[in-house]
Amino acid sequence: MIRKTIAFFFAINAGLCFAQTSIKNPFELIAPIVLNEYIQPQKQETTEAHEINLQGLGSGAQEVKKAEEAVNLNLTPLEEEEVVKTYISLFPQIIDSHIVHNIIGHEDFCSLQDLQKLNVLSGTASDKTHSLKHIFPTKTQAGAICKTLILGHPTSNKKTLLQRQQEIRFFLKHPEIRVKLQEQLDVIAKNERIFLNYFKAFSPIEERELNSYYFNAKFLKPINKSPKTLEAYHLSIRALTMLGFVPVQIWQRLSTEIARTYQETGSFPQIFTHLPEIMHNTCKKGFLDLLHQHNPRTNGLKKIESTDGRAFSIAATGKEHTSWGDIALGAEYQLTEGHTPSNQIKRVGIRALSQLFGIIPAAYLDAGTAQLAYQTIQENKRFASILKNFHTKLHATAKIVQAYREIYTLIEGSPLQHDGLLEEFMLFRDNSFNQMVETLEQNKWINRPFSFISNWGQILATNQQLETYKAQIAQPLYEIGLLDTIAATATVIDQTTASSLPISFASYENSEQPSLVALKFWNPLVTTHKAVLNSIELLPEKAHGLLFTGPNGSGKSTNTKGIIFNIILSQTLGIAFAQEFKIAPYTKLFAAFNEQEDVAQDLSSFMAEKMRIDALCRTIEKLRPDERVFVFMDEAVKGTVEEAAGEIILDTCLKLAKQPQAHALVITHTQAPTQAEQLTNGIFKNYFVEVLEPRINEFIRTFVLKEGAAQWWFSSPETRKAFIKFLSNEEEMKIAAA
Known part of the structure; x- marks a missing residue:
């Protein structure tokens, strides 16, 4: 099935360029990102454990599917999407609590659009997993949501970041606890999707079907808590239904078939495996037997006087003991055809027709009885499917609750239990909730394969309790x-x-102005054996702007993303892929790159780029003294000629240099901006990515950052042409290899 594509749409205009993400409900903003990660990779997954679908249920024959399809517990793509959205929508219930602020901090840092384009939250078109988020192998869907929330909301709150580091250090110090925790997370991950079906929205037909298994009158609802009452009620309903509609012949045949199956298999459980087939065949044969009761037998024609011995012989030796209506009537007409006097033909024909008219109402009456019997059996099969659905969800929920207890035992009293972080686990203090949990944990039937002959009441009553406590279990x-x-x-x-390779915990500077020192950092999205270590620093008393120059394909963006990724990681998880990473946490990150034209707004690519840069400069000019911002521009002007683009970038660098509260990282392949280092007295500093040329027209990209402008690129047109050809040949070789 075609899965609905989920994407963000952002207006490209100055008014929205740097609109801050609202913290009132960040979950709605990250929902499409989580859905894209969670649903898409599991598109082909259809295991028996995940069969959870109540589509097509209804109370009438016309409203329901066949019983074997009535409760096929499998989520369709659209249903799965809705379930996950419902699950995510539960998060705002605790939006003002300490938990959320521990996760995402208190301020807005960067637009999710920019974080997606930077491959922080989303991969590339060719590889959806090529993102910073996918580096961290969370196991559960809850982990995917939380990971997206954290990386999507960097914070400058040092207390939150230091606490995060303490939590990570705990798991580094106690790997055995981490292993046990991840074992329980695996349990939750396997059952999470099934449990989420408690949050599925049902159609009116489905609701009516599910509610039909409970007492819905207000004064009778307390009875739904009693397993014995529910079981007695449904046993009575099933027994009365079967006795009322199923003739004795069918009961006899059913008993015979069950006995025969037991003799063949020698296993009582096998009877219930084959029971649907037995019941189907019993009904089918029973219907034919009912019809046979009203069948005129051919031996009735023996009394017909005929002068034709051959004809009499046919009638007398007809299939008198086994033939049914169509055969018998055919035999009568065969007897009379051309072999008897005309008066006998008339008499036998009338007799046959009168018997036929007698068969029709009687057969239809018995056919109706058989149909009622068939519907009754189908209803029971559907009831069994409903019970199996409930049992499957209860089993999954029991596993999750048991994992909760194990996890709470693992981390109780540890540094992880700080500031009420595990307050949601305190739901175990609720007596009524504990009774339900006790039912889940102590009833062995939950962990056994489903059986239609037992635990009806327990399944129904416990499922009703789960409907009441599902939000608490999700919490x-x-x-x-x-x-x-x-x-x-x-x-x-x-x-x-x-x-x-180096990785470390970030250290946080107490500085009103931004400060950044990254020693031997690297880009974590690069394959480890290809990683190259570089160092940069942006200090108040020194340069606070970096200008990377050189051709496309030389490694500028790889190093730039390495810097940005580590800034984001240091302000979310408290770590950096670097030997040392010191930072005075930024309060904002602004980005200007990859702007697209907007035909609807009559906005060309160049105008979109120019408006973005102008909005950025206006925002920087209005910074408060307590704000520290990082500005990233990657080929921010591409929609015009190179000379004009270079002048715009240079002018922007000069404006940024005047604001001490802003750090800037600017990437360009144009030469004019390299003048910024001289014009700003070193506030902007030139860097280029080293490219070696051991032989003429042969190049080696080292990805090593060097101080200075990329003069090798600007000074020689022949070298530029040769390098571009080199990149083209490399790309062709990759395509050929693929």
Whole structure:
């Protein structure tokens, strides 16, 4: 099936260029990103454990599917999307609590649009997993949501960041606890999708079907809590229904078939495996037997006087003991055809017709009885499917609740239990909730394969309780998501350390002006064996603007994203892929790159780029003394000639240099902006990515940052042409290899 594509649409105009993300409900903003990650990778997943769909249920024969399809517990793509959206919508219930602020801080940092374009939250068109978010292997859907929330909302709150580091250090110090935690997270991940069906919105027909299994009158609703009452009620309904509609012959045949199956298999459980087939065949054969009761047998024709011995012989030796209506009547007409006197033909024909008219109402009466019997059996099969649906969800929920207890035991009394972080686990203090949990944990039937012959009442009553407590059971999943993200971060640190590449905890400077020192940093999206270490610094008393020059394809963007990724990681998870990373946390990140034309607004690419830059400059001019911002511009002007683009970039650099509260990283392949270093007295500093030319027209990209402008690129047109040809040949070789 075609899955609905989910994407953000942002206006490209000056008024919205730097609109801040509202913290009132960040969950709605990250929902499309989470859905894209969570649903798309599992598009082909259809395991038996995830069969949870109540589509097509109804109370009448015309409203329901066949019983074997009535409760096929499988979420369609659109249903799955709606379930996940409903799940995410639960987050705002705790939006003002300490938990959310521990996760995402208190201020807006950057637009989600920019974070997506920077591959922080979303991958590329060719590789959806090529993003910073996918580096951290969270196991649960709650972890995916929490991870997206954290990386999508960097914070300058040092207390939050230091606490995050303490949590990660705990798992680094206690790997055995991390392993046990991740085992429980695996349990939650396997059952999470099934549990989410409690939040599925049903159609009126489905609602009516599900409600029909409970007492709905207000004064009778308390009875729904009694397993014994519910079981007795449904046993009575099933028994009365079957006894009222199913003739004795069918009961006899059913008993015979069950006995025969037991003799063949020698296994009582096998009877219930084959029961649907037995019941179907019993009904089918029973209907034919009912019709046979009203069948005129051919031996009735023996008394017909005929002068034709051959004809009499046919009638007398007809299939008198086994033939049914169509055969018998055919035999009568065959007897009379051309072999009897005309008066006998008339008499036998009338007799046959009178018997036929006698068969029709009687057969239809028995056919109606058989149809009622068939509907009754189908209804029971549908009831069994409903019970199996409930049992499956109860089993999944029981596993999740058991995992909660194990996780709480693991981390109780640890540094993770700070500031009420695990407050949602306190729902275990609720007596009525604990009774329900006790039912889930102690009833062994939940962990056994579903059986239609037992636990009707327990399944129905416990499911009703789960409908009441489902939001409370979902509540700890928010904290589970945070634990999942923290444990995943600790795992990444261990793996990176094992690869001999640097990774460290960021240190935070107390400075009113922005400050950044990154020693031996690298881009974590680069394959580890290709990673190149570089260093940069932006200090108040020194340069606070970097200008990277050189051709496209030389490695400017790779290094730039390495810097931005580490800034975001240092202000979300408290880590950096660097030997040392010191930062006075930024309060904002502004980006200007990859602007697109807007035909509807009559806005060309160049005008969109120019408006973005102008809006950026106006915003920078109005910074408060307590704000520290990082500005990133990557080929911000491409919609005009190179000379004009260079002048615009240079002018922007000069404006940024006047604002001490702003750090800037500007990427360009034009030469004019390199004058900024001289014109700003070193506030802007030139860098280029080293490209070696060991032989003429042969190049080696080192990805190493060097101080100075890319003079090798600007000074020689022949070298530029040769390098562009080199890149083209490389790309062709990649395509050929693929």
